[in-house]
Amino acid sequence: MTDKLHPIIEKAGREFADGKLGRREFLRIAVLLGVAAPTAYGMVGLAAPAMAQGAPKKGGTIRLGMRVQDISSPHTYSWIESANSARQTLDYMAVTGIDNVTRPSLVQKWEATPDLKTWTLQLRRDVKWRKGRQFNADDAIWNLKRVLDDKTGSSVVGLLKGFILTEFDDGQKDAKGNPRKSVKLWDANAIQKVDDFTVKLNGQTANLAIPEALYHYPLLICSPEDGGKFGIGSDGTGAYELVEHEVGKRSLYVATKTAHWSGMGPNVDRFEIIDLGDDAAAQVSALASKQVDMIYQGAISTLPTVERLPHVQVNTVDSGYTAVARTHPIKPFDDKRVRQALRHATDTEAVLKAAYRGLGKPGEHHHVAPVHPEYANIGFMKQDIAKAKALLAEAGHPNGIDCQIDCRPQPDWELLAVQTMVEQWKAAGIRAKINVMPSAQYWENWTKVPFGFTTWAHRPLGTMVLGLAYRSGAAWNESAWSNAEFDKLITEAEGYLDVEKRRAVMAKIQRIMLDEGPAVVPLWRAVFNYSDKKIKGYKIHPSIYIDIKDLWIDA
Amino acid sequence: MLRYSAKQLLNMALTLFAVSFLVFALNELSPGDVTRKILGPYASQSQVDHLTREMGLDRPALVRYFEYMGKALTGNFGNSIYYRQPVSELMWDRLGNTLLLAAISFAVIVPISVLLGVLAGMRERGWFDRAVSIFSSICASIPEFAMGVFLLAIFVVWLGVLPGTSPLRGDAGWAIWMQFVLPVLVVTFYDAGYLIAMVRSSMVEVMRQPYIRTALLKGNSFRNVVAKHALRNALITPFTVILLQLNYLVSGLVVVETLFAYPGFGRLMLEAALAKDIAVLEAGTLVAVSVTMLTQLFGDLGYMALDPRIRV
Helix, strand or coil, rough: CCCCCCCCHHHHHHHEEEEECHHHHHHHHHHCCCHHHHHHHHHHHCCCCCCCCCCCCCCCCEEEEEECCCCCCCCHHHHHHHHHHHCCCCCCCECCCCCCCCCEEEEEEEEEEECCCCCEEEECCEECCCCCCCCCCCHHHHHHHHHCCCCCCCCHHHHHHHHHHEEEEEEEEEECCCCEEEEEECCCCCCCECCCCCCEEECCCCCCCHHHCCCCCCEEEHHHHHHHCCCCCCCCCCCCCHHHEEEECCCEEEEEECCCCCCCCCCCCEEECCCCCCHHHHHHHHHCCCCCCCCCCCCCCHHHHHCCCCEEEEEEEEEEEEEEEEEECCCCCCHHHHHHHHCCCCCCHHHHHHHHHCCEEEECCCCCCCCCCCCCCCCCCCCCCHHHHHHHHHHHCCCCCCCCECCCCCCCCHHHHHHHHHHHHHCCCCEEEEEECCHHHEEEEHHCCCEEEECCCCCCCCCHHHHHHHHCCCCCCCCCCHHHHHHHHHHHHCCCCCHHHHHHHHHHHHHHHCCCCCCEECCEEEEEEEEEEEECCCCCCCCCCCHHHCCCCCC | HCCCCCHHHHHHHHHHHHHHHHHHHHHHHHCCCHHHHHCCCCCHHHHHHHHHHHCCCCCCCHHHHHHHHHHHCCCCCCCCCCCCCCCCHHHHHHHHHHHHHHHHHHHHHHHHHHHHHHHHHHCCCCCHHHHHHHHHHHHHHHHHHHHHHHHHHHHHHHCCCCCCCCCCCCCCCCCHHHHHHHHHHHHHHHHHHHHHHHHHHHHHHHHCCCHHHHHHCCCHHHHHHHHHHHHHHHHHHHHHHHHHHHHHHHHCHHHHHHHHHCHHHHHHHHHHHHHCCCCCCCCHHHHHHHHHHHHHHHHHHHHHHHHCCCCC
């Protein structure tokens, strides 16, 4: 604990007391600003969640059904699956739990200056690499510099660019001959070694989310001796050692002899990853015949069968994963009344039931999910066919409209959702033809099709997803939508750390999305997977991060 | 015959070359780029650019094709970009697994089909013929994946007596031979249905021939006539069809292999195609086309041996 609370915490505490700030968001801010998680829970009058159900038992094997990928370069991972493999051997500097609270890991304590530009990271002094050497500031700095080096190609760059990197022209050209912008640390002293166990990040802008960034999945802390490569026998501070690895087939991790420095595990002796391919039926078969104990991610098509397997449990958590039917501003969708009609003609509760077996939450068309901290409850938009018809007539389409919606066949729920909506729209006179194209083809055209159905990943903040998807001119603005008022408000919202202020702006933004917006958001998916009931201590993470050292087997 | 074989082999070399070019061209033209597929939807554009440069994919397609073929001619099929292994190692391992599944299935399918087909065709429209015909048409009309899911539901989910996937490892509580039961069953049902029908119709046709009637009228026993006069003639047509099954069994098992997570050649090719893993695709196509053309060659030679009237 810091002796003095960060000024933002004190302010947040007052707002929490006044009922302006939710518990969850207060917790998040407090821990991000250096308050220990149990203390933060105490401050809002909650008990910290108990981590274990009963005393862990030692021994046994956990076999996980998941793709076995090339995992040789942790800092450039672009799949969660890869990180789920290497995270057994390599640790992170901080860990964001299933409660969205970020806790210390290799960094024992962090502290931010009031302007949130300078972050001091205190490293643990009791961590050893498996091969014997003590973990220290040089290791942390080596990893941080490596992920922020343009030549490494890590996605951490995108996350911390504004905070600590600056663009420059390195004289290189891209494939088209245009000068390519490289990035480098904005200041030679940006990552500063204070002493053997203290690192200071001197940023150029304020950033509240530094501890969360330390848990961005490619930011695994590798041993500098391994040069950023990972493989069989690689050193690590984690609880397991990789002993076998064959891409497309299988990986095997074996527990270290000593207890993990965190005090958690390892309990299970061996952790095996078995590649079952992409066929969802194979996953169920393997689970049913006990050839695996856990499946990384469930498919909606296999859920009814798995629910009938007595030894298997389905783990679910709500998320901001979704897919949206979005339009380009061309006829007939250039008229906002037509876009409104699309939304009024959609029964999102029915779509959720039909396409995703009701697992999740019905969508509210503004692409801000109830799990987002700044979500504003502006009322649920129910299906209203009469209103949709009236709007279409008003827009000059008394006999309805004909259009085509492009989508992809996999995963199956996406096509089901489109089919369900298209059926619903018929009642309002919106006759949409479904054009299914192979996924690869869809991804080449997703920003170009006039009317398409695109999947969107979960992001921790509503402002993040709206900024990416709907801001004028943004690379991922697939609907080519442009609204000056929206742009102004989203920038305003991003500037507030205070969630209540953000929420007030968000309410306005959400109303704009309902009134003017280009999208129909039919549902929020719950993320789910399957595990054998003998596996204890497991709770599914919204990003499906799996940490084997926390688990044990009790048959 | 020697000249014929030599000509066919030359023909095969030309075909292989043409096919290798086609595969390369199709791979280039099909949507999605390799690096994006390897890195997945969440990779940043700079990561994609990095890998594109690293893999030399920013060079013209023809340059890459000839470079690849030059190496392939010296026996170097390169490395798989997805599996991060030399293609040769990967290919033999997976091909070996598929050949094993194919061999077992073949050893089950052929005797059953010939036996049932001959017995059914021997007495056209008899009760046995009708029963076999119904059975074979049902089997042949159920697609492999439906049959597979059906058998899985019974033997794995309901009864729990067989393993649901076949990773061919003995350490997961199921003996390796048990992991073969379901894949072989699915392949057998699907393929035998078709073969039985072929053998049967060929047999029916032969049994209608005048020489069979003559032999019977001469007083030969029915059994003798079937064994000595009908059988060999009835097997000429199915012989080629049986050889063509080899082809299906080597490169057509993709559905069964995917369903049972069987580490075979078909699944390898499917995943290589999805990942645009060109080195694996080219080598795999080479294998598949060779198998097809070689079985055709053997088919022609076998024909000659069975029917003295045919000369090539």
